[in-house]
Amino acid sequence: xxxxxxxxxxxxxxxxxxxxxxxxxxxxxxxxxxxxxxxxxxxxxxxxxxxxxxxxxxxxxxxxxxxxxxxxxxxxxxxxxxxxxxxxxxxxxxxxxxxxxxxxxxxxxxxxxxx
Amino acid sequence: xxxxxxxxxxxxxxxxxxxxxxxxxxxxxxxxxxxxxxxxxxxxxxxxxxxxxxxxxxxxxxxxxxxxxxxxxxxxxxxxxxxxxxxxxxxxxxxxxxxxxxxxxxxxxxxxxx
Numbered sequence: 001x002x003x004x005x006x007x008x009x010x011x012x013x014x015x016x017x018x019x020x021x022x023x024x025x026x027x028x029x030x031x032x033x034x035x036x037x038x039x040x041x042x043x044x045x046x047x048x049x050x051x052x053x054x055x056x057x058x059x060x061x062x063x064x065x066x067x068x069x070x071x072x073x074x075x076x077x078x079x080x081x082x083x084x085x086x087x088x089x090x091x092x093x094x095x096x097x098x099x100x101x102x103x104x105x106x107x108x109x110x111x112x113x114x115x
Numbered sequence: 116x117x118x119x120x121x122x123x124x125x126x127x128x129x130x131x132x133x134x135x136x137x138x139x140x141x142x143x144x145x146x147x148x149x150x151x152x153x154x155x156x157x158x159x160x161x162x163x164x165x166x167x168x169x170x171x172x173x174x175x176x177x178x179x180x181x182x183x184x185x186x187x188x189x190x191x192x193x194x195x196x197x198x199x200x201x202x203x204x205x206x207x208x209x210x211x212x213x214x215x216x217x218x219x220x221x222x223x224x225x226x227x228x229x
Contacts, residue, residue: 032214032215036220041222041223041225042223043119043205043207043222044158044205044220045220046217046219049215051215090157103160103218105157105159107155108155
């Protein structure tokens with residue numbers, strides 16, 4: 001079975017500062033990894049995903065994430081955040097080669113950008 | 116525009132009543148999903164369907180039921196057997212047959228039991 005851990009429930013940061021949101025996963029098989037963003041009272045939107053190939057993945061809104069197999073991590077980064085980045089961010093994993101696209105989600109990290 | 120439409124956005128239910136949440140998609144996706152979101156717990160899978168007239172239980176299916184009579188529709192019924200139904204419910208869809216397919220989400224429905 002797979003599981004996802006997002007250790008930080010909240011990350012406060014000042015505008016224009018860099019940020020890293022941490023995600024670690026556990027799996028006995030190869031996985032696909034995803035980051036989603038959720039703005040208040042809305043659904044989730046895909047930021048980026050890792051399927052294979054280059055371990056550095058670039059997504060929308062200037063976010064990127066790096067897959068580290070040895071550390072079983074997929075941390076999300078942005079070099080300079082904006083007020084509009086304030087939202088909840090979810091890391092998720094699905095089983096490689098699985099017949100369905102069932103996602104296992106972490107508990108989320110609230111990114112609070114302050115002016 | 117293509118997307119996933121959930122209705123109603125807000126719903127209040129009295130204890131002991133069943134309620135049905137609607138989900139319609141015009142993305143021509145074969146697979147559809149229902150997730151439940153509670154504060155601090157992330158999203159948990161209730162039911163999913165990969166094809167019309169077929170669906171599977173997810174991790175927390177007890178107290179819920181679904182149907183998939185049409186490709187574009189996947190309604191969720193929250194029954195009186197669900198002990199703690201107050202939550203944010205998210206419908207989603209995706210293509211099938213590939214690997215690591217992106218799952219797209221609707222805007223969600225808030226259900227409050229009063």
